[in-house]
Amino acid sequence: MTTATRGKVPTGYADEIAISEHSFRSAHRAQESGSQSLIASKKRKREAKGDSSVVYGANAYKGPWARYELERPEANDSGSGSEEVEVEYEEDEIAEQPVAPSKLGTAYEEDVGEEKETTEFHGESQYDYQGRTYMHIPQDLDIDLRGEVEVKNYVPKKLIHTWKSHTKSITQMRFFPSSGHLLLSAGADGKVKLWDVYHQRDLLRTYAGHTKSCNDIDFSSTGTTFLTASYDRQMKLWDTETGSCISRFSTGKTPHVLRFNPSFTLSHEFLVGTADKKIVQFDARTRDQVQEYDHHLGPVNTITFCDDARRFITTSDDKSLRAWEYGIPVPIKFIAEPYMYPLVRSTPHPSGKWALFQSSDNQITVYATTERFRQNRKKSFRGHNNAGYAIDVGISPDGGIVSSGDSAGWVCFWDWKTCKMWHKIQASDVPVVSTLWHPRETSKVVTGDLNGVIKYWD
Template identity: 70%
Template sequence: MAGYSKGSGKVPTGFAAETFISESTFRHGHRAIESNQSANSKKRKRESKGDSSIVSGAGAYKGPWAKYEEERPDAADDDEFGSDEEVEIIYEEDEIEEVPTAAPGKLAGTDYADTDARPETSEFVGSQEFDYQGRTYMHIPNDLDIKLTGDRGDVKNFVPKKLIHTYKYHTKSITQVRFFPGSGHLLLSASADSKIALWDVYHQRELLRTFSGHTKSVNDIDFNPDGTQFISASYDRYMKLWDTETGKCLNKFTTGKTPHVVRINPSTPHEFLAGMADKKIMQYDTRSGEMVQEYDHHLGPVNTITFCDENRRFITTSDDKSLRAWEYGIPVPIKFIAEPYMFSMVRSSPHPSGKYVAFQSSDNQITVYSSTDRFRQNRKKSYRGHNVAGYAPDVAISPDGQYISSGDSGGFVCFWDWKTCKMWHKIQASDSPVLAVQWHPRETSKVITGDLNGALKFWD
């Protein structure tokens, strides 16, 4: 029957207008919709995935590339008896089995899981471990034309002119060098090749002992006041205390973060400070191995720690471009300096007078701050003319306080007059950046430099 309606009305999904439609047209449309729905309701089945051991032919492995089976008239019967049921089950399981379990990969640069793997070892490699009286290299020689013990006196320093010896053992960049405290008859060097080496400064000038135990670059070393022990810090996140004579590792310390700088307190030799990559300064007791104080005010990785005021205070600098002064043992800064024109200061050296500290600033200059009560910058003292961009060359002051020296990214070692701030001399020390420089504590004009290639050069 045909129908016709005058009215129209609202429906839940909006507004609908009624219309005139013949019964045959309605039935035809209704059937078309029903047949579509029934076709879609039937589940399409895949062909069998095949056997993974068969490459070609019947039953060959198709895996996830198996095609869909064509519709068959008896598909409904198949469903009833489940003839293809196994295809669906196997398909799920096969897919899981086909994915091989990959071996866990290790990243050489960022994998810290194996930091405990290497045991600490030390080897004496010199020509003679004991002298005719049974003394080791710790004994200060007295058969030289220079007195290495007692008061230094008023010995004046001079700028070195020529190369007298090259020490070669390290395979990567020299990161720090230290003369034996007081006498300077031994030299300790740390390198990015994870090794630490002890050298003879006089006589044969040979390699005496190697210290192995760090798994990544050693970035700082520091002797205790009598030189019997030294502390090392490395990118493997460990700080280790070593016996200078036997090479034994006495203790190790870690917070799980990278230490950038370590300094033993000269007045309290069993305690040391470590400036960390996570903005903190840690104070450790080497006897108990415990952390006894934490200084947490910096906003960036700590770069330098310098003791001052007879070791009752210390100054720290950081990547946050600030300088902070602290009372030793009290975790609140007594002075905070952060000016808009300041750059981060990456290396430091105290002046022998005890009144000043020189800092290697990242804007290619050496700045000076007083290390007494006021901790103010000395604006008159600025040493320029060298290039440090991208590197952190060491800065060192001569034992008489007359000269200040620094490495340079162009391979130079530069010397300035402390009073006039004029550059005195510049030596081409290497064809790669010079990163380490130290004055001999007793000699008049002897300086050691270490470069990016791992060579140590002794100048006079």
Template identity: 60%
Template sequence: MASLLGANYDSSSDDEKKPNTTFTSATTLVAAPEVNVEDPSRLQLIAGASNSTALTYNATYDDLTRPSQGPVNPFKPNGGNNGLKRKNVPTGHAQEEAISEATFTAQHRTFQSLGYSRNPSQPDAFVGNLDSVAQHGGRDFVQMKPSKQVSAALRRKRQKKGDSSIVEGEGAYLGPWAKYENDDQVYEEEAAEEDYELASDEELVEEDEELPPSELPAMATDYQEDASQAESTEFHGSEQFDYQGRTYMHVPQDLDIDLKKEPGSTKNFIPKKLVQTWKSHTKPITSLRFFPKTGHLLLSSAADGKAKIWDVYHQRELLRTFSGHSKAISDTNFHPTGKTFLTASYDRQMKLWDTEYGKCISRFTTGKTPHVVRFNPDPEHSHEFLAGMSDKKIVQFDTRSGELVQEYDHHLAAVNTITFVDNNRRFITTSDDKSLRAWEYGIPVPIKYIAEADMFAMVRACPHPSGKYVAFQSGDNQVVVYAATDKFRQNRKKGFRGHNNAGYAIDLTFSPDGQFLASGDSGGFACFWDWKTGKMYHKFQAGGREGSAVTCLEWHPQETSKVVTGGLEGVIKYWD
């Protein structure tokens, strides 16, 4: 075995015989040899002793600025002969200086107003508009602020700001536009005060004249003044009692129609002709409500702050006017029995009225504007009502005690509609926040929240007579439909288009049998769709003139084809 280790083997081929060869390496190849270009003696001097603090030779500038390791960094301040300046702002290099925030604010405001400021690195020098420096003597705006005596003298020469509740005439609000006694004369101190003074509110309050409480002006937003307005009523009918001593609350029996039958038990048709016009309101109509179930009376409200009861049958005359609001009425709602009704107004008051004799039974307010009011239709809770307010809340009042018993506060903008569903155990609300929320009655936490990217604010609502759907007037010129059951999903198959409603709160109404959907229009039309197909059947001009929007619309609960409309022209029209 030992002899085999040192043997040289030939090729396996027996045909060729090659001579034995042995390779030996004479030199080693180095790919990157170390080349010393410096003077060895100088390098030895540079190295020196590691703990030495003295130089034993004259070092050149290149030696003093050479990096400790690697190439020269061109951006370091001491990184070589041609060290570059790194930009720290888009326009160059900003010099860092340590100054207080107050000094910086003063110089910044001075530069904005006068065009110059002090150079932070050279406090005696200025940067910016040097002509302005010479004109103002280099003063900043703090130094130019006038004294308290000068400021008081200037204020005495100025007109009073006026009362914010007065728009025109004597004592009207002027605010920052109040002039000085002599506008032709230019006060340097006045300009300094107007442009640069940052007086605290506390100082201004101390220097203003104090008025006694009795002479203080009433705030423009003070709604408590409106509560003092006395409610009144006036009967306009031909006779208040019939031969049996009954008032207009009695359901007439001498008609060719049974007003006591169940609404929706007969087939409905679309109206085509005008049969009655009622004129008494002086401003646009804001709501129209038929008497519950029978429809023999019509309740109307308008922007003139009055509510009126009309006779639908017999003489078709104005029966009673209810006065008590100082501003426009926003909504009305009958109690399920019809004996009382609610009015909500922009004077921030909600009032409960007796339908028969016109007495105001009670008042309710939260200090905010109510947009919609709804009695609970359930007999157990019919003494309670909900109100959607301008401050994003839905409030629940008890008419027996007059107290606020519940508050639903989840919307992000003013509430527009309240609709009871699911046998009055739940209700749906919509708001200007472009969302829909469903609630359990009495529980202030929503059980469903719907807010899609393509949704618009829904301003009016009407439940379908079947109780399965709710139709909403959407702000994109269409009527959308949502289920009134557990999931509250939108029914994408049912969309009603062909009318214009953008910018208005236009009512919706279903025919009692649920076959037709009707809506007003901003162009003065009344539009009628087939509920099943979504096709528009009919559209006629219901406004008095072109462009007079029809905003209120209500289908008679017992008649087959009678609809009442009202709008901006202030006239109520009855169609058959």
């Protein structure tokens, strides 16, 4: 018996009925045959295909996508009246909703355009008494920002500073390579901002050149330049010191993630993962596309270099992980298990043996970056909620503490060895989407939330 209980449905309420399977099938077949005969009885023909040389207007080319005309009297079936009515209808519709030529599918270049880049310096003076800019690593501090990094990290406990200038959500943050005396932040407002981490902790410079949300940034190995990627389908290379835009890149698709090659010999090349399932390799000097890695079945979310930049790992919305040899467009490892969720953010472990991935099922998973690229099932960090947000995962410079934001405004810290949560900080009233450890301090962490507020913890 097939039954239906009374309850709310999109068209109103359904009353409870009871009907046998045989009766239901018979009535269903009768309904289908009646509908088909009714359709067959109607005279339907398509509109005129139009002129293939016309893109816009009453006689625009429709080809096989021409719509079916409505049922008309016999007298108008073969006459010219139906055509006149159809033309008048299209002209009326076009007159009400004009379409700019730049919005046509054939005018993609005009539609995207190149936004004029601007920059603004916010500090008191661009040069100090010795003629040095903010690029100079300060030496009048209690900590040495040069040389080898040897630090033991601890969980931060208190808030020491707050930066507020972005008008929308923080999307990504990066410390200046090695020294960490500058902080670069990108926001959904399309702006990129550079902050002073020491001294007055002021906003130093704003880089504006994207029309939509800036979703990823990455410093070069020297820090003199950095890349930005935006939903306006543009990638731009900026000079950190002057704020000028050096180069522009685009594949025609939205870039989701980009990474400079960390090796010294190939530091001029970078990878970008796009919304059309591809990883594209660019040469920043010539602006040429060097290689294309096309095996994913969904938008690419993360790119993680490993093995001294000879290999890299990518993840995608297709719930898979792929490992590649740099420069060779064929995966050397493919992992896609039934229990896997999309891996939306990643970071390499300082030891170089592991990579941490933020999984969409409220956990942080760990994969080996050595030959087999297997998942370490003994290491899984849970206790936070990340559903619906691409929340960054962080790791302390000594590799001992894992950190992550939370959709409820918490920042969570786990012990790397035991995978137990050590501490939680209520960092915001809205989701914390980014956490980042200072490369040289013992317990300094920055967090960015959905309101565009950056907080510095110790």
